[in-house]
Amino acid sequence: MIRFLVLVLFTGSAAAQEVTVDPPEDGSVSRAEGLAAWERVHDVVSHPRCANCHVGADNIPMWSGPSYGETRPHGMFISGGESRIGAEFLPCSACHVTLDAGQSRTDGPHRPPQVALDWRLAPVDFQWFGRSSAEICAQMADPDRTGGRDWVALAEHLRDDAGHGGFVKWGFDPGGGRAPAPYGLQAHIDDVLTWGAAGTPCETGG
Amino acid sequence: MRLTVNGTEHELDVEPDMPLLWVLRDELGVTGVKYGCGIAQCGACTVHLDGMAMRACQVPAAAAEGAEVLTIEGLGGGDALHAVQRAWIDEQVAQCGYCQAGQILQAAWLLETSPAPSDEEIDRVMSGNLCRCGTYPRIRAAIHAAAAALREG
Ligand code: FES
Ligand code: FES
Numbered sequence: 431m432i433r434f435l436v437l438v439l440f441t442g443s444a445a446a447q448e449v450t451v452d453p454p455e456d457g458s459v460s461r462a463e464g465l466a467a468w469e470r471v472h473d474v475v476s477h478p479r480c481a482n483c484h485v486g487a488d489n490i491p492m493w494s495g496p497s498y499g500e501t502r503p504h505g506m507f508i509s510g511g512e513s514r515i516g517a518e519f520l521p522c523s524a525c526h527v528t529l530d531a532g533q534s535r536t537d538g539p540h541r542p543p544q545v546a547l548d549w550r551l552a553p554v555d556f557q558w559f560g561r562s563s564a565e566i567c568a569q570m571a572d573p574d575r576t577g578g579r580d581w582v583a584l585a586e587h588l589r590d591d592a593g594h595g596g597f598v599k600w601g602f603d604p605g606g607g608r609a610p611a612p613y614g615l616q617a618h619i620d621d622v623l624t625w626g627a628a629g630t631p632c633e634t635g636g
Numbered sequence: 637m638r639l640t641v642n643g644t645e646h647e648l649d650v651e652p653d654m655p656l657l658w659v660l661r662d663e664l665g666v667t668g669v670k671y672g673c674g675i676a677q678c679g680a681c682t683v684h685l686d687g688m689a690m691r692a693c694q695v696p697a698a699a700a701e702g703a704e705v706l707t708i709e710g711l712g713g714g715d716a717l718h719a720v721q722r723a724w725i726d727e728q729v730a731q732c733g734y735c736q737a738g739q740i741l742q743a744a745w746l747l748e749t750s751p752a753p754s755d756e757e758i759d760r761v762m763s764g765n766l767c768r769c770g771t772y773p774r775i776r777a778a779i780h781a782a783a784a785a786l787r788e789g
Contacts, residue, residue, distance in 0.1 A: 505677075507763035519760035525676040527694045534653060536696055541675045544694070 449592055449616055451585045454627040464628020467621040471570075472563045474618050477611040479601040483551050484558035489514065491551060492559060495608060497540075514551040522549035531595050537605040546595030553577070567632035581626020585619045637701050641666060642710025652698035657681045659697050660707065668708035668737050672766070679765030682738035683707050689745035691764075708737035711744060720744045723782035731769035739765050743779050752783055 459467075474480060478501065482492040489510040494501035511518030525542040526549030529535060535544040543549075552558075555575045558566050569575045570584065579587055592599040592615055601611040602618075613621070625631070639646050641664060650659055655674070660666040660683070672680030674693045681692040684706035692705075712718035717725075720743050730736045739762070746753055746761045753761070758776050767775070 507760055509760055519757065520764055521688070524689055525691050525694055525764065527690070527696070527699055529696075529699060533696065533698055536653065536655065536694060538675065540677065542694060 449589050449619065451582070451589050451619060451623070453582050453585065453623045456627055457629065459624050459628040461628055461631045464625050464631045465633065467624035467628070468563075468567055468631065468633075470613060470621045471618065471625055472566060474601075474611045474613065474621075475558050475566055475570075476563070477601070477609075479604050479608065479611045481559040483597070484556050485510075485551060486557040486559065487554050489551060489554075510551040514553065515548060516550075522551075529595070535605065539607045541606055543600060543604060543606065543608075545597055545600045547591075547597065564633055567630075571630035571632060581622060581630055585622045585626070588615065588619050588622065637697055639700060639702075640704045642705070642707060642714065648697075650697050652696060654697045655693050656683070656685070656695040656697060656700045656705070657692035659700070660692060660705070666707050666709060670734055670737060672735070672738075676764075677766070678735070679738045679742060680735050682741045682765065684741060684745060687745075687748075689742050706741070708740060711741065718744060719785045720747065720778070720782045723778040723785060727774050727778040727781060729771050729774040729778050731767075731771055735765060735767045735769075736771075739767065739771075739775055743775070743782065746779065747783055747786055751787060753779065 475484070478492070478494040482494060482501070485491060489512065491504040491508060491510060492501050493504050508516070509519050510516050510522065516522045516524075527536070527544050528548050529544050529546045531546045533546070555577075556569070561569075573580055576584060588598050591597060599615065602615045604610055611618070637648050637650060639648060639659065641660065646664060648659065648663055650663060657669060657671060657674075660669050661671065669683055669692055670680040671693065672678035676691045676694050679691065682689055683692045684690070685692075685695060685700060686703050712721060718740075720740050724730065724736070724740060729739075742762060742765050746758070750757060755776065758779050762775060762779075
């Protein structure tokens with residue numbers, strides 16, 4: 431069993447948290463347990479903190495929250511462009527300032543979130559917004575559509591993004607009065623690994 | 637912190653989380669840059685930070701350490717008018733004027749990255765800069781005029 435450790439410093443809180451990737455043996459988890467873990471993974475990836483920037487080929491990020499009513503396109507006529515970082519129009523980082531690692535973010539309701547990576551949309555292959563649980567599951571189970579990552583590499587990606595002060599860490603600790611993605615980062619990593627060790631099962635249909 | 641503003645170097649003692657907008661206005665007296673909202677919703681505070689149009693209200697001082705800042709006071713070298721400023725006068729864009737320094741700096745950056753922008757491009761890049769007086773049609777016309785002037789040299 432491999433054990434990876436990373437120290438994640440949560441800005442805005444003095445607490446430091448260790449995030450580990452501790453994969454169960456491949457095949458050691460039942461399909462039922464795997465599907466239950468997938469349900470929780472889906473709760474995370476379909477949460478607005480994640481899905482609003484995992485949008486499709488229209489490259490339009492979404493906004494949602496108690497003050498918005500329905501989820502709606504990002505204000506200011508924003509498009510991430512095909513570059514997905516806004517390079518063709520207004521770069522995301524004109525407002526979503528890129529911090530140096532360890533620098534504390536400027537925080538508050540309705541402020542553009544800041545992380546230690548250049549703000550961007552996820553690659554279009556990773557579209558989650560508007561997709562069903564079965565569609566997202568099939569995408570995440572297919573290394574051709576995860577940037578070549580299998581389930582262990584997906585979990586490592588979550589850990590490493592957090593280590594860089596990136597978007598995954600932010601989704602669970604978004605500040606500004608925003609609802610965080612559920613369960614927490616370590617539980618999410620564990621759920622991805624449980625789902626993976628069960629053979630990345632997906633319900634068909636739905 | 638060290639900061640170069642419109643070509644002049646400054647050494648400042650400020651809190652690392654003080655927004656660049658405060659540093660410019662309150663510490664250095666550079667008041668061409670305006671405060672509208674403080675939360676990146678209006679664009680009034682737009683400056684160029686190392687050549688990139690940014691909302692100064694969102695940049696913590698620590699993130700601007702050693703950077704070169706250009707404000708409306710320095711555009712066009714200080715004494716001359718930049719082509720965008722000339723076009724703004726020709727088109728009589730401003731009404732109350734409050735948003736215009738931010739509009740002009742955003743437009744100047746747009747023309748550096750895209751010398752002949754389409755209307756869609758202009759709208760996509762400029763829509764983060766609000767104008768309570770509704771000068772948007774004149775802003776668009778002035779950007780086209782400035783683009784033509786810059787292309788003619
Ligand atoms: S004051 Fe910075 S965007 Fe409004
Ligand atoms: S000219 Fe008055 S706000 Fe734009």
